[in-house]
Amino acid sequence: MRAVKSKPRKIATAKSGNTRPAANKVGVTSTQTGRTARPSNRAARAAQRRAAIIAAGLDEFTARGFAATRLDDVARRAGVAKGTIYLHFKDKEALFQELVRTALVPLIVNLTALPAAGGSIREILERFAEAFVRDVAETRRGDIVRLIMAEGARFPSLADFYFREVVSRGLEGMRKLIEGGIARGEIRDARLADFPQIVVAPALVAVMWQGLFGRHAPLDAVAMLRIHLDLIFGERRVS
Amino acid sequence: MRAVKSKPRKIATAKSGNTRPAANKVGVTSTQTGRTARPSNRAARAAQRRAAIIAAGLDEFTARGFAATRLDDVARRAGVAKGTIYLHFKDKEALFQELVRTALVPLIVNLTALPAAGGSIREILERFAEAFVRDVAETRRGDIVRLIMAEGARFPSLADFYFREVVSRGLEGMRKLIEGGIARGEIRDARLADFPQIVVAPALVAVMWQGLFGRHAPLDAVAMLRIHLDLIFGERRVS
Amino acid sequence: MRAVKSKPRKIATAKSGNTRPAANKVGVTSTQTGRTARPSNRAARAAQRRAAIIAAGLDEFTARGFAATRLDDVARRAGVAKGTIYLHFKDKEALFQELVRTALVPLIVNLTALPAAGGSIREILERFAEAFVRDVAETRRGDIVRLIMAEGARFPSLADFYFREVVSRGLEGMRKLIEGGIARGEIRDARLADFPQIVVAPALVAVMWQGLFGRHAPLDAVAMLRIHLDLIFGERRVS
């Protein structure tokens, strides 16, 4: 019964080739992360390094949490020297905050982009559920959500930011959808508009589940979310 | 934008009287925590100290997380010397694990005790929801759940234990209830028995919410859970 | 042309015997510094260690200045572990300040004790000059004065303390003596009472001289101070 602190000595440096999985790229264009093509100009190189640090930091922070992460490891994983981190970030905390924010942007983008496609509210939510499971719950992005849940209490400003930029916006969008569903007669219970959290809850549980128990007890998140939607919309479907 | 690391210098020691709020006692009998009455015999004294350490550790670990917690602070809060901790626990990690387990016992007890009271499944679940919000989401016990969510990824054995002792049992109990509901015609969608998580999800979201956003955006958890139950059982009640 | 930074690897630890010169003891009773007899009780041991750290710190700080001194070296020289320093002093700066203050006490004591012996003002000042040269200018105590001159600008509070506790008191005492000398007709120029610094100046120069040029160009400080006194009192003596 040991805590996971296997020190990742000798992690792939940039020079020796990048072995990070594709899922690693969180809000970082894949070409940047790879560090294979080296841009000719200074600014691009700097941006690249910064991105590498953020990517490496994300890996480490999600794997170990804020306090247990060593900047030494972040540097090694990013393929830069320890001091280089400090050229881009004031201190460990600034890196952490910046990193979470950077990682959140694509989440926000996703959330706001989804409804656009059209169709019935039920269809929109179903697409949302599938996209969420595919792109968040079962990928690296889910780590960010888990990271925020884990460290949020210790970083109120982070929780605030997350609330402001993701949660309140997301819930507001969800409320709009629900109101649309009520107006169109798809959703019966009008009180649902007061608690968009209900609609989202199983999705969040899926995220936590994958992170904590996924390995031992996999969860068919898509099926679960579909049943939950049936609860909300009335179980027309047979799937 | 700072992390919360307010060092709790000069925390009430046992000698100077215990000022911790009642909510502090999590799975620790109040007489033990208080350290007011001093048992005459050795064994009882030892047990008392051990309990004080566990209680103090719970406070610190939930407030700061595993890595950021100082045993110094735990000792001070428990009113014992630092070395004493090592008389009871092999190391910091053993304390942490032991402590979470100890804290989980009453949760398990609660979960298994609830259905006993009788009534319709709907009534049972409603009682469960109220009890959960009252005793977990809005109290110190919620901190434990949040702690497990936060550190679970770093302590697989802990996540395993939690899964085995709490989650699987709890879900199994919930499944039984759901099947009862289906059999009695209270619940229409039979597939719900495959995903008891759906029933529990809003409750968990309430726990997370209180911990992260509760201060700025309070959530009427009871109302939310009731609406969710209406979704599951059909909205007979309008409360 | 190199700066002096010869790292004193393997300095005498307490265990291997104390090789520090006798002149080292600055306001620290010799029995304490030696660390030969180990006191039976805790408190005494602690005081002893604290004293050892202060003594070691004085050596290092006077030899290298504040910024260039490594606490590692102080610890090694004091025969304690690095962390032990932090049990006694908040940080490097606190050690430095505390150390200078501690070292100043005997200086103050000396200054205030000297006039007591009696005799003509001229005799008192001559005794003072001899004592100063013997006990300060040519010993470890002079290092403290030089240290304050060197770091004073960087540590205003230290300069303030030095001014308050040593300089102003010392000058005040000197003024009293001068006024006595004027009253008794020993000193002709009454304006000297306005500038006791004049009387002290050659003594200070002697301190600086020994520190900077003493090795190459020794200065007969006693002779110099005597001639200076002749200037002040009229050159009756021809020595």
Added chain:
Amino acid sequence: MRAVKSKPRKIATAKSGNTRPAANKVGVTSTQTGRTARPSNRAARAAQRRAAIIAAGLDEFTARGFAATRLDDVARRAGVAKGTIYLHFKDKEALFQELVRTALVPLIVNLTALPAAGGSIREILERFAEAFVRDVAETRRGDIVRLIMAEGARFPSLADFYFREVVSRGLEGMRKLIEGGIARGEIRDARLADFPQIVVAPALVAVMWQGLFGRHAPLDAVAMLRIHLDLIFGERRVS
């Protein structure tokens, strides 16, 4: 009780205009320091940069001491890139040494130039005293003297240089003056020629005083030096 380490972020660079006070130019011709007129030829430009670095270094080293000075700050203050310093100086220490030497030249010049003007020895020394207070004790030049006193012990070669170039020459010049005074009957005590330090001592004390206590307890250095001269020459003047 904090050490003074106010990091001079955003110091006026050469490009943004030089805001340093006139007193800054210590042995550096003002046109060089200003970096306003840009010479057309390479060599002149280089010399200009070198001078700017020296001037900036002087500011920083006198303000913080050798060890605590950051070349980053020197570069910023000089309006050059950090690397440029290394084009002119081997390393930090070379800059320091070179800088002190450069700064000392005008001091030497001053010392040797003064007696030339003629008049009685008393008059010469009085002129010297006034010039010293005006040009050294109360200006940036005093910082150099203080710097040498502070770092001299750590840089023996520097102390040697200072001794050779300034102290011994200066004292020799002073001895000549004293001998002149004795020959002319102005000075009675012939032994003064053996200790020119006595004549200089109050001037040095004035320098130290201004640096350490000047802010809180200003000293009328000119008045003090005059009284001291009266001691040496017999108090004819009452001023």
Added chain:
DNA sequence: GATGAATGAGAATTCATTCAT
């Protein structure tokens, strides 16, 4: 059993120096 002083490995951060552009 308790204690808490002492330890020293370890982590964050700084900064002199180098070097590709």
Added chain:
DNA sequence: AATGAATGAATTCTCATTCAT
């Protein structure tokens, strides 16, 4: 020549763990 990004050795400070009292 000049630049300033990058480096990594060095240093301060922390804290889990030990152990003499």
